[in-house]
Amino acid sequence: MIPAQFDYVRPGSLAEASQALAADEDAKVLAGGQSLLPLLRLRLAYPSRLVDIGRLPELRGVRDEGDHVWIGAMTTHDEVVRSEVVRSGCPLVAMATAQVADPAIRHRGTFGGSLAHADPAGDLPAVVLALDGVFVARSARGERELPAATFFVDYLETALDAGEILTGVRIPKLGAGWGFHYEKFHRTAQAWAIVGVAAAVKRSNGSIAEARIGLTNMGPTPLRAHAAEAALAGVELGDQTRQACEEAAADTEPPADLHGQPDYRRHLARVLTHRAVRAATGAP
Template sequence: MIPASFEYVRPSTVEEAAQILRNAAGDDVKLLAGGQSLLPLLRLRLAYPAALIDLGKIDELRGVRDEPDHVFIAAMTTHDEVVKSAVVQEQCPLVALATAQVADPAVRHRGTFGGSMAHADPAGDLPAVALALDMEFTILSAEGTRTLPASEFFVDYLETALGPGEILLGAKVPKLGAGWGFHYEKFHRTAQAWAIVGVAAAVKRENGTISEGRVALTNMGSTPVRAFSVERRLPGVPVANGNGELREAASTAANDTEPPTDLHARPDYRRHLAVVLTERAVRKAAA
């Protein structure tokens, strides 16, 4: 299909993009990042904005910066660039592990880190990772910039806390330091498909036991879900020969979730997957 007509603008700076957004107050304006989610919606006429602001020319929205206590990933950095970044691989490997499982190579070369976050599809891989790592999002507004934690960023299905006239600049990924292990476990039909269920796990090990764990779930609600019931049970679980304790902790993974029903799975099947994949992800992270 052919998209409905719209005005196309390609600014060179973030300030110029923000000014265009401010001038378009009241109009339906979409920001174009990699376009891997937006363009299909435009073609199907499920979205028909009055204007499209292409961020592809703004160099300051690209790249990975190694800061003292965090890694900053700019919004327009492509998935492929994130996966291949030595800084990301060393300082926040969970991001690299999950990003490498996003769709296929063609999509990863065009799709962007910030675009995936702003799209906020609960079946997407990266929102759950953001939640597990307690990322902080940097947002440009008419009043300047503000920082918002991942726990407040994802509001509902395909909805974030980004307001009209705001642009996502990127995310701060905390450096967790030594002793942490990571894994992203994903169950899907094909390599290109969205996750039926996914689990992002970060585990800290001390003296042969798990001292802290963070677990977030993909596609188990209208937003990514933090599995606090699992996290409360992980401290003290032996890294070796702790299968019983780990299985008991993982058995609560689906607590307080509202998994969707679609063509791929019913809620009860997703709850089963959440338990199985959580045990698997935590075990691999701890190893």
């Protein structure tokens, strides 16, 4: 299909981009376009203006900033996957980003664009949520930090205000003793996750000292499996982890569609959480 008519603006600075967004409440940011353009073609989105931020170099790149890693919003998925800074400092981010769609999309799609799109079936929101990442947004009013726990508001909705642009994300480094894994169940390599689980697990003396579990496609937003996290704390590595992971689907509201009903997704969440936790702890 042909998209509905819209104005197109390509600002030369972040300030110009913020002004263009603030001037039109129906404006949308165009980053890599891998999520927005299909919505335009299907006429599921009707922005009156597209603000193309592709020429803003300050939004691109990866930096090691001591206790965290900074990933610019316009950094492509492929750049994230290939970054040694990300692989060493935030391996869970590299693991999950390598599973986003296919190589063609990873070369065009952007890290910040995927997060700001806020699709609960996307791989990255649950990962950043599990790692307690911090989103940084800028507008004409200045800069603002938004913790991942409050960033995702509802289906395809974030806490970004009108005129705000996501400039990047700070991902804390968890350090020694932590293991990571992203487990994803999907129909094909290019498809959205039916269910995904991001696991970060800290080991200590043969037990799980702390677990962080992010769930993909188990509600209108990415979720933390708090009940499973609490059940896993202090559990010895081995068969006891399976019982603790049975709590992974607690307090979730998975969708029902052609690919799975809620009960099926809850079952997947429990099974995939156990797999992800075992892999993160290095269990055979």
